[in-house]
Amino acid sequence: MAATDLDILASEGMRSLCLGGHVGFDSLPDQLVSKSVSQGFCFNILCVGETGIGKSTLMNTLFNTTFENEEASHYMDGVLLRPRTYDLQESSVDLKLTIVDTVGFGDQINKEESYKPIVDYIDTQFENYLQEELKIRRSLFNYHDTRIHVCLYFIAPTGHSLKSLDLVTMKKLDSKVNIIPIIAKADTISKSELHKFKIKVMSELVSNGVQIYQFPAEDEAIAEINSSMNAHLPFAVVGSSEEVKVGNKMVRARQYPWGVVQVENESHCDFVRLREMLIRVNMEDLREQTHARHYELYRRCKLEEMGFKDTDPDNEPFSLQETYEAKRKEFLGDLQHKEEGMRQMFVNRVKVTEAELKEKERELHDRFELLKRTHQEEKRSVEEKRRDLEEDMNSFNRRKVAAETLQGQAFQGSAQLSIKKDKDKKN
Amino acid sequence: MSTNIRFKNRFIKPEDSEDRQYVGFATLPNQVHRKSVKKGFDFTLMVAGESGLGKSTLVNSLFLTDLYKDRKLLNAEERISQTVEITKHTVDIEEKGVKLKLTIVDTPGFGDAVNNNECWKPITDYIDQQFEQYFRDESGLNRKNILDNRVHCCLYFIPPFGHGLRPIDVEFMKALHEKVNIIPLIAKADCLTPNEIKKLKDRVRDEIEKFGIKVYQFPECDSDEDEEFKQLDKELKECTPLAVIGSNTVVEARGQRVRGRVYPWGIVEVENQSHCDFVKLRSMLIRSHMHDLKDVTCDVHYENYRAQCIQDMTSKLTQDNRVDSPLPILPLPTPDAETERLIKMKDEELKRMQEMLEKMQQQIHEKEQ
Numbered sequence: 135m136a137a138t139d140l141d142i143l144a145s146e147g148m149r150s151l152c153l154g155g156h157v158g159f160d161s162l163p164d165q166l167v168s169k170s171v172s173q174g175f176c177f178n179i180l181c182v183g184e185t186g187i188g189k190s191t192l193m194n195t196l197f198n199t200t201f202e203n204e205e206a207s208h209y210m211d212g213v214l215l216r217p218r219t220y221d222l223q224e225s226s227v228d229l230k231l232t233i234v235d236t237v238g239f240g241d242q243i244n245k246e247e248s249y250k251p252i253v254d255y256i257d258t259q260f261e262n263y264l265q266e267e268l269k270i271r272r273s274l275f276n277y278h279d280t281r282i283h284v285c286l287y288f289i290a291p292t293g294h295s296l297k298s299l300d301l302v303t304m305k306k307l308d309s310k311v312n313i314i315p316i317i318a319k320a321d322t323i324s325k326s327e328l329h330k331f332k333i334k335v336m337s338e339l340v341s342n343g344v345q346i347y348q349f350p351a352e353d354e355a356i357a358e359i360n361s362s363m364n365a366h367l368p369f370a371v372v373g374s375s376e377e378v379k380v381g382n383k384m385v386r387a388r389q390y391p392w393g394v395v396q397v398e399n400e401s402h403c404d405f406v407r408l409r410e411m412l413i414r415v416n417m418e419d420l421r422e423q424t425h426a427r428h429y430e431l432y433r434r435c436k437l438e439e440m441g442f443k444d445t446d447p448d449n450e451p452f453s454l455q456e457t458y459e460a461k462r463k464e465f466l467g468d469l470q471h472k473e474e475g476m477r478q479m480f481v482n483r484v485k486v487t488e489a490e491l492k493e494k495e496r497e498l499h500d501r502f503e504l505l506k507r508t509h510q511e512e513k514r515s516v517e518e519k520r521r522d523l524e525e526d527m528n529s530f531n532r533r534k535v536a537a538e539t540l541q542g543q544a545f546q547g548s549a550q551l552s553i554k555k556d557k558d559k560k561n
Numbered sequence: 562m563s564t565n566i567r568f569k570n571r572f573i574k575p576e577d578s579e580d581r582q583y584v585g586f587a588t589l590p591n592q593v594h595r596k597s598v599k600k601g602f603d604f605t606l607m608v609a610g611e612s613g614l615g616k617s618t619l620v621n622s623l624f625l626t627d628l629y630k631d632r633k634l635l636n637a638e639e640r641i642s643q644t645v646e647i648t649k650h651t652v653d654i655e656e657k658g659v660k661l662k663l664t665i666v667d668t669p670g671f672g673d674a675v676n677n678n679e680c681w682k683p684i685t686d687y688i689d690q691q692f693e694q695y696f697r698d699e700s701g702l703n704r705k706n707i708l709d710n711r712v713h714c715c716l717y718f719i720p721p722f723g724h725g726l727r728p729i730d731v732e733f734m735k736a737l738h739e740k741v742n743i744i745p746l747i748a749k750a751d752c753l754t755p756n757e758i759k760k761l762k763d764r765v766r767d768e769i770e771k772f773g774i775k776v777y778q779f780p781e782c783d784s785d786e787d788e789e790f791k792q793l794d795k796e797l798k799e800c801t802p803l804a805v806i807g808s809n810t811v812v813e814a815r816g817q818r819v820r821g822r823v824y825p826w827g828i829v830e831v832e833n834q835s836h837c838d839f840v841k842l843r844s845m846l847i848r849s850h851m852h853d854l855k856d857v858t859c860d861v862h863y864e865n866y867r868a869q870c871i872q873d874m875t876s877k878l879t880q881d882n883r884v885d886s887p888l889p890i891l892p893l894p895t896p897d898a899e900t901e902r903l904i905k906m907k908d909e910e911l912k913r914m915q916e917m918l919e920k921m922q923q924q925i926h927e928k929e930q
Contacts, residue, residue, distance in 0.1 A: 184722065184723065185723055185724060185727075186722050186723035186724045187722050187723075188722075205724050206724070207724075208723060208724060208725060208726065208727045208728065209728060241727050241728060242728065243676075243677045243678055243680075243728055243729050243732065244675075244676045244677065244678050245675045245676065245677075246675050246676050248675075290613070290720075290722055291722075291752070292611075292612065292613020292614070293613055294612055294613045294634050295634065295636055295637050296637035297637060297640070297673070298637050298638070298640040298641040298643070298673060298674060298675050299675055300637065301637040301638055301641070302641060302675055318722075319722055319752050321751075321752055321824070321826075322721075322749050322751055322752035324822050324823055324824055325823075325824075325825065338636060338637050338638070342637075342638055388754055389754055390751070390754055390755075390826075390827065390829075391755065391833075391835050391836055392824075392826075392827035392828060392829050392830070392833075392836055393824065393826035393827020393828075394826055394827075395824075395826050396826070401825050402825055402826055
């Protein structure tokens with residue numbers, strides 16, 4: 135019954151009615167605003183840039199406070215991401231600000247892996263949110279959202295073009311986070327060089343298909359200012375935490391021997407424009423884009439990986455539950471199969487090892503027998519040799535004795551001869 | 562401009578020549594001066610560092626010419642796997658009758674790729690090649706017109722955006738400090754306030770010492786130099802590494818036309834000593850220490866190379882007589898390890914043979930008895 139009513143309504147289209155009097159639901163936006171103010175807002179900024187390029191100083195300047203940080207060293211082995219969360223308050227609006235710093239970016243000699251820790255961090259934050267979403271008992275309204283809402287990419291002011299590392303990194307990040315490219319330390323580029331540099335950077339980004347964040351131009355209230363700002367990208371900024379006296383005011387500036395660079399002077403740098411765009415006008419839009427575009431993309435890829443589909447092979451909408459059951463059965467079946475396989479393998483291996491061991495035993499036995507035999511033979515031959523030697527010795531001794539007796543006789547004979555001779559001589 | 566000239570022209574005073582004690586060899590410096598002006602000088606300067614640090618601009622500012630008119634710069638995507646090239650520009654410049662043949666060796670692509678492992682190898686190979694070529698020429702039969710292409714000085718540009726030396730800077734300087742005079746410079750110094758410059762210089766000096774990098778040391782002043790020169794020399798030594806700014810354009814500042822960079826907040830003058838150390842670099846490199854750089858290259862780096870080369874060659878020769886050497890090799894008085902080992906082996910064999918002989922003799926003796 136209810137199904138057919140709905141069908142009729144759908145085919146007719148929604149009718150817009152006029153109100154007879156003031157109902158009061160025009161206060162809905164106000165209710166929403168007061169609710170969000172009481173909840174507090176949260177914003178996460180990722181700063182990517184070389185060591186010493188001015189990330190921390192710019193954060194200090196943007197939020198007009200000093201976030202504690204030590205100078206990073208140039209000798210890190212790889213890129214580290216360092217998130218820090220602060221609670222700020224302005225006119226009873228609470229902001230939970232998380233600033234994620236990339237420590238050691240661009241310092242290594244081989245920078246091929248430099249983008250990986252950054253991409254991993256962003257994915258981890260998405261993953262955490264996804265896990266929270268998929269929980270059975272979840273508390274999304276209470277959840278501290280750590281997904282990165284904006285990535286400020288700091289470009290070194292060489293004046294020529296982007297560095298190769300910048301291009302590679304931005305290409306990896308553009309589908310995961312809103313990128314706003316910034317030219318850091320812009321007080322080293324003169325106006326004409328800056329103009330050429332900005333054009334070169336933007337054309338390189340476009341020709342390589344890098345999607346940077348475009349300030350939204352749909353809402354008429356801010357469309358005009360947003361589209362004019364789009365033309366100033368990338369913003370050339372100068373940051374400073376020191377104050378210098380200019381005229382009769384203390385302003386944030388950098389003092390050089392040849393002049394003073396005022397941070398909030400629009401003709402000196404684009405800091406004011408960045409602040410407008412980032413904080414005053416588009417903060418909420420950045421959060422929305424992160425949730426509606428980047429996070430959804432991540433979620434879709436992740437779930438498709440896990441095998442979930444919106445429609446089954448017959449093009450009928452699937453319910454999550456059915457898919458879940460099917461997956462579970464499949465998984466358990468897989469598990470059993472694997473167990474069987476492992477058990478088989480184990481049994482086989484045991485058999486093989488047994489056979490090997492038996493073989494070795496036999497071998498050893500054989501060798502033992504062989505050795506015994508050889509030993510016996512050796513003994514026999516040695517005995518024989520000994521006997522031969524003894525015979526030799528005996529025959530030698532006999533000969534010796536014979537020789538000696540011969541000698542003795544000969545001696546006697548000669549002695550007799552000599553006696554005879556003497557006798558003859560005497561005669 | 563002429564306050565930095567060390568050479569004092571000693572003119573012969575007329576009363577000296579009449580003095581009976583006067584021999585006249587005090588004019589030797591004048592004769593050297595005349596001859597060298599006639600012969601002309603040559604100097605090879607290498608500039609190294611990542612792209613975008615202002616190397617070409619600085620070279621143009623130093624020598625007041627435009628050496629890099631038709632240069633093509635690569636895009637970021639082309640640089641992802643770029644290899645280092647060596648390019649040479651040679652110019653002949655003349656000033657007050659003194660001719661200088663200046664060669665600038667550039668290293669485009671250094672440090673630009675994503676993977677920069679051993680990217681200094683082409684540079685060290687180039688320097689070694691020049692040494693080798695000079696070595697061969699010097700040992701040849703006809704030595705009249707030897708072309709000296711050896712690199713006399715290498716200016717290494719350190720980016721000012723970091724907190725000190727980076728791993729690639731350290732590795733590069735360590736690979737080259739025994740082959741060429743390295744002068745480290747802090748590039749694009751107009752992005753640093755005076756405090757920051759001082760901090761960075763101290764940091765870099767400490768790190769150079771920590772890693773044991775032998776950069777070019779200015780020679781000590783002789784005690785008979787004038788005070789002004791000694792003072793300048795002292796300042797120079799305390800200022801290293803020099804923080805420089807270069808400019809290709811001439812602008813109007815304080816009523817004069819100077820080389821500089823125009824910003825909305827002021828004009829940086831390249832030749833203003835309070836803005837940067839460019840003037841110090843120029844005076845050191847060109848006006849006072851150019852010849853010393855050449856001397857150190859000849860006396861120290863080249864001699865090291867030559868000694869190493871000869872040692873390698875002779876040790877190879879004793880092992881393999883088929884290797885020809887370009888030089889006549891003198892027989893070494895001490896035998897090297899290989900032959901000694903052989904001799905020892907033979908000795909042992911002989912001893913063993915002798916022992917066996919003795920044993921056999923004994924046995925025969927016993928048998929006879």
